[in-house]
Amino acid sequence: MREERLARAFVEFSDTLVRDYDVVEFLSRLCQRSVEVLEVTAAGALLTDGAKRLQVVAASTETVTVLETLQIQRQEGPCVDAYRSGRRVAVPDLRRVGRRWPVFTPRALGAGMAGVCAFPMRLRADRIGALNVFQATPGALDQAAVLAGQALADVATIAILQARAVEDATRLAGQLEQALESRVVVEQAKGMLAERLGIDPEVAFTRLRRHGRQHGLHLAVLGRQVVEGSFTLDEETGQEG
Numbered sequence: 001m002r003e004e005r006l007a008r009a010f011v012e013f014s015d016t017l018v019r020d021y022d023v024v025e026f027l028s029r030l031c032q033r034s035v036e037v038l039e040v041t042a043a044g045a046l047l048t049d050g051a052k053r054l055q056v057v058a059a060s061t062e063t064v065t066v067l068e069t070l071q072i073q074r075q076e077g078p079c080v081d082a083y084r085s086g087r088r089v090a091v092p093d094l095r096r097v098g099r100r101w102p103v104f105t106p107r108a109l110g111a112g113m114a115g116v117c118a119f120p121m122r123l124r125a126d127r128i129g130a131l132n133v134f135q136a137t138p139g140a141l142d143q144a145a146v147l148a149g150q151a152l153a154d155v156a157t158i159a160i161l162q163a164r165a166v167e168d169a170t171r172l173a174g175q176l177e178q179a180l181e182s183r184v185v186v187e188q189a190k191g192m193l194a195e196r197l198g199i200d201p202e203v204a205f206t207r208l209r210r211h212g213r214q215h216g217l218h219l220a221v222l223g224r225q226v227v228e229g230s231f232t233l234d235e236e237t238g239q240e241g
Contacts, residue, residue, distance in 0.1 A: 005036055026156070027057045027156065035060050043131065044068040044131075045059070047121070083127055084127075086120045091115060114138045128160060189222070208226070
């Protein structure tokens with residue numbers, strides 16, 4: 001049954017990625033399916049933001065949201081350790097961890113959680129977060145559950161990294177398109193100034209660039225002003241008119 005539930009989860013994740021991608025919805029499903037596949041009490045997911053800071057993104061219960069938030073605030077707990085080390089952190093019985101997590105442990109026990117296992121979300125050198133599963137009764141996850149949990153975390157990691165790569169590529173493409181458009185405007189302005197003043201286009205460009213530097217204006221902005229007719233250069237002095 002576990003293998004069937006795991007297979008269905010992978011199919012569902014694939015479908016989610018084909019449609020409009022939403023990382024919160026995706027990780028919420030990851031937490032829900034982790035509870036079902038691993039047969040645990042609850043699950044939560046932490047993910048790094050653009051500044052590499054861990055954030056609570058999803059949880060199967062409000063109790064787990066509070067516990068995950070506490071880990072971030074206090075910088076202690078299984079999820080934080082799994083993210084930092086890139087290795088699985090398993091504690092079958094939280095009553096036996098001593099002073100390892102002095103704030104997190106009593107809060108987790110008080111919330112009815114007796115065991116925890118945190119799976120790193122990492123791909124080679126990239127670490128982007130952790131998947132945390134909780135048990136209401138003490139006991140270690142069996143080997144099949146451990147493998148399934150890491151598989152779920154790995155699939156989520158790959159999906160998120162792919163989404164980030166697409167987003168970065170789209171942003172880069174937009175920047176490149178903007179740069180090309182700006183270059184076209186500058187070339188137009190250079191040609192217009194050269195024709196208007198009867199000078200070489202490269203001389204016109206030098207004057208345009210010098211004026212931009214002196215007045216703190218981007219060439220694209222200055223070029224657009226020239227093309228639109230709101231800026232010109234004096235023919236004799238080469239100064240703006």
